[in-house]
Amino acid sequence: MILFKYFPLLSLALALPVHFDGSVESNGSTISSTSTSPAAQFTLPNDLTIGVKQVPNIYNESAIDANQAAPGYDLLNISLSDSGLSGLLKLRGEPKNIYGYDFDLLNLTVSYQSDERLNVHIEPVNMTDVFVLPDFIVTRPEVESLDLDSDLLFTYQAKQFGFSIVRKSTGESLFSTIGNPLVYENQFIQFNTSLPKNHVLSGLGESIHGSLLTPGTNRTLFAEDIGDPIDGNIYGVHPVYFDQRYGSNTTHAVWWRTSAIQEILIRNQSLTWRALSGVVDLYFFSGPTPKVAIQQYVATVGLPALQPYWSLGYHQCRWGYNSTERLQEVVQNFKDFDIPLETIWSDIDYMDSLKDFTTDPYRFPLDKFQRFLNELHNNDQHYVPIVDAAIYVPNPHNATEANYSSYVNGAKLNTFLRNPDNTTYIGAVWPGYTVFPDFFAENAQTYWTGEISKWHKDVSFDGLWMDMDEVSSFCVGSCGTGMIDKNPIAPNFAVGSPAGSYPVGFNVSNSTDYEIFSESLASVSSAAIASAEASAGTTLSSTAVATSSSTSIDAKNTLMPGKGNINYPPYAINNVQGDHDLATHAVSPNATHQNGFIEYDVHNLYGHMQTNSTYNAILDTNPGKRPFLIVRSTFPGSGKRVGHWGGDNTADFAYMYFSIPQAFAIGSFGIPFFGVDVCGFNGNTDMELCSRWMQLGSFFPFYRNHNYLGAIDQEPYVWEAVTSATKTSMAIRYLLLPYYYTLLHESHTTGLPFLRQFQWEFPEDSFYAGIDNQFFVGDSLLVTPVLEPNVSTVKGVFPGANESDVYYDFYTHEKQNFTNHKNHTLEAPLGHIPLHIRGGSILPTQEPGYTVAESRNNSFGLIVALGLDGSASGNLYLDDGESLKVSEATFVDFVAENNTLTAAPRGNYAIEQALANITILGVDSEPSTVLFGNSSAKFQYTNSTVFITGLEELTGDGAFADQFVVSW
Ligand SMILES: *[C@@H]1O[C@H](CO)[C@@H](O)[C@H](O)[C@H]1NC(C)=O
Ligand SMILES: *[C@@H]1O[C@H](CO)[C@@H](O)[C@H](O)[C@H]1NC(C)=O
Ligand SMILES: *[C@@H]1O[C@H](CO)[C@@H](O)[C@H](O)[C@H]1NC(C)=O
Ligand SMILES: *[C@@H]1O[C@H](CO)[C@@H](O)[C@H](O)[C@H]1NC(C)=O
Helix, strand or coil, rough: CCCCHHHHHHHCCCCCCCCCCCCCHHHHHHHHCCCCCCCCCCCCCCCCCCCCCCCCCHHHCCCCHHHCCCCCCCEEEEECCCCCCEEEEEEEECCCCCCCCCEEEEEEEEEECCEEEEEEEEEEECCCCCCCCCCCCCCCCCCCCCCCCCCCEEEECCCCCCCEEEECCCCCCCEEECCCCCEEEEEEEEEEECCCCCCEEEEEECCCCCCCCCCCCEECCCCCCCCCEEECCCCCCCEEEEECCCCCEEEEEEEECCCCCCCEECCCEEEEEEEEEEEEEEEEEEEHHHHHHHHHHHHCCCCCCCHHHHHCCCHHHCCCCCCCHHHHHHHHHHHHCCCCCEEECCCHHHHCCCCCCCCCCCCCCCCHHHCCCCCHHHHHCCEEEEECCCCEEECCCCCCCCHHHHHHHHCCCCCCCCCCCEEEECCEEECCCEEEEEECCCCHHHHHHHEEEEEEECCCCCCEEECCCCCCCCCCCCCCCCCCHCCCCCCCCCCCCCCCCCCCCCCCCCCHCCCCCCHHHHHHHHHHHHHHHHHHHHHHHHHHHHHCCCCCCCHHHHHCEEECCCCCCCCCCCCCCCCCCCCCCCCCHHHHHHHHHHHHHHHHHHHHHHHHHHHHHHHHHHCCCCEEEEECCCCCCCHHHCCCEECEEECCCCHHHHHHHHHHHHHHCCCCCCCCHHHHEEEEHHHHHHHHHHHHHHCCCCCCCCCCCCCCCCCCCCEEEHHHHHHHHHHHHHCCCCHHHHHEEEHHHHCCEEEEEEEHCCCCCHCCCCCCCCCCCCCCCCEEECCCCCCCCECCCCCCCEEEEEEECCCCCCEEECCCCEEEEECCCCCCCCEEECCCCEEEECCCCCCCHHHHCCCCEEEEEECCCCCCEEEEEECCEEEECCCEEECCCCCCCEEEEEEEECCCCCCCCEEEEEEEEEECCCCCCCCCCCCEEEEECCCEEEEEHHHHHHHCCCCCCCEEEEEE
């Protein structure tokens, strides 16, 4: 399907970075580098990168349907307990051993844990060789009380066991396996729930997909390093879905607490969930609204970190900033063009021969680099470098390498992943043959903290960017065993070659391929996009089948007892890599941890474990301050410590669109601090795409422009039109920083996502289900971005307009005469992103400065947008923006009604800046006077807007030092 023709289908996508300023031939055979280490002589041999071809089970026409073939279980010995019930499940008749050996006896425990949470736990009675996700990784939720008022009810059928979860208040079945057998084998677990027709499901990530899990979706959960293939398995794993029922206006969530490799099939009236190891540990959350269901889930896995205030500033990155001078020049360019820059980032360019925790002595000599960082910090700006998961193995024959301390220290502390025979597992990543820190090892934290804090003494970074943590390895298995005297070696694919493609619509005369996309966007519902996607998925899958049909492993012959055949499980998932081998472009499933865990069971946890250790290590370098961490591979609970970026997207309009549903999903997984590579990573961007995207990106919590090594420059100052569009949007973002920060705090304390879907805000109106080309920032701002080329208008819908809600144009303050359920065409010439304030909102603002620190020294303002009933409310949260344990904080509640605005502060964080102005939208007639307390205030009235100014004199002690009342 042409729409997605730029999707790097089975390319080794790799994003990544490499980096020398030397050259890499397209076959990767020669590298010239300016570093002291000898030029790389060797390339990773091709044959080491090729796995054993598998036919994914879902494309295997002769595959057994476990639902038909499995014998199922009978429930015996049922006994009631204080919190629920338990019993034994006995296999009915002879084992069928479909994709593993059947367990004959299972232990069922059902517990009502809290008013809103119910747990169904099924595990084999013989737990030898069965992996259980440890409590210290993701807390296992427990029974909180025995005196409960749950809206959920567990019911079961004992003979041919099945169970249902029923919502008591409506009698609706939320989940039911009755009629389909439970399958529980050593390498295959499956259950199947029925779903209502026209279901509205979301979640199950990470994936590039529209916001709804439409029938026909197959979702593979296996952490993978690949450049954002649509519908393929990518970096993170989040086994949770949200089920929104419009009939009863209720929403519930279902989470499987497992790190297993999984596959989920969503059909018109069913959902089939498969896992290749572990235990069944299902949690049902009763909602009943979508926002409450998300909050219940997020509170259970861990409320999101409160990110430092400065992280809301603008971030600039690219692969190819390959010297201190280059970084300096970019920082200066931003200054010269007067475009705010908060943080400059480094991809792997800074490293000495691509080794973690090093700096290139020629391109980043430490004294110069440190002067640069000092200057940056003196200007209240920040620096964030990338760190990869893998550690280079020095070549024993090379004296200058032998003391690479990050390897030496790890080896001494015995903290690297091993092979089953207890030798060190050696894969290959950017620098050559590498080892992989084993974050389950006893000394892992000591090692990692040591490396990070030692490096921080040289390079005073303000946060870290963790990449390649799926964990990625370019070869199959321990390919470096016996090969390290070849190090350093280059990857066997071209990196950094000029990006050939341009965005759809770049060449207008050759533009037929974007019409499909624009047609789909023109429709209010995202159904068209979903179906376009489905077709794209079909394209992907047929290719996948074609590449793998020649050879296959016969599932039957791979059955093995105990842990089973972990390298080639009998059930082959549709791993997105071309040959579908689990070890292709990833550390092999048989890599073994010091505590006995095998990668097969914990692969999906690598990034999460590394995140935890990195968080602790950064905290050590800067005690008491919030660690800033952006990571690629996430798991339930990762949001407690990190933010996430969308990975290696492509500079195209389709990927700008996909950033919105990706943000919704990642937000619902408890990681609100999210953004994608603005202007696009892979491929070349162009002026129009970059202009649109710089504007859209300014409404995401994490706002970073990042670019591929070989692509044309895309800093916002490269094109005049992008400069001006960027300044417009950044001025709005920085003006709204107090609102954004208040939202970060709301996420941190309640679990609510920062960016919100219409269907979460208007959960009783199915018209708004699945809209994912518009969104709310918090509850109060509605963004309608242009997501296609060569247009100057955009269509949008405005939920509740003129019924429950009213919207104001952010730029003109005009009340909009929109109609609920109607598609409105908005003017959107290049450089303008339609933005509306929802009536009923009060937004705190602060005059924008060049940096966040400068902005925080400016005076405050308020935007009051009255609702249909003439009232509005909002709030402000402030603290020092960086302390991990917040001891001083101030909250201000704002309420407007009956022509009066009250601001009620509480808390002990001193706000010194004054209040400058208040803008009140939707005031129907000109007031004769405006009073601030008892003093009359200066004001103007136009466009039904009262603009009150000159309040600095009345708020000299600080904008919110005292409660105040404004009346008009
Ligand atoms: C999803 O899986 C089914 C098998 O259950 C397969 O027939 C179908 O082609 C898959 N769909 C896609 C889009 O890959
Ligand atoms: C079943 O699980 C419960 C709860 O963990 C445990 O108390 C019980 O001993 C288990 N029964 C068997 C037969 O394993
Ligand atoms: C769901 O909400 C709609 C719109 O508010 C309402 O008409 C309908 O009666 C509600 N359904 C139930 C079961 O409450
Ligand atoms: C438990 O399972 C292991 C294999 O995983 C097997 O070796 C052992 O015999 C089983 N124990 C019993 C009591 O069945």
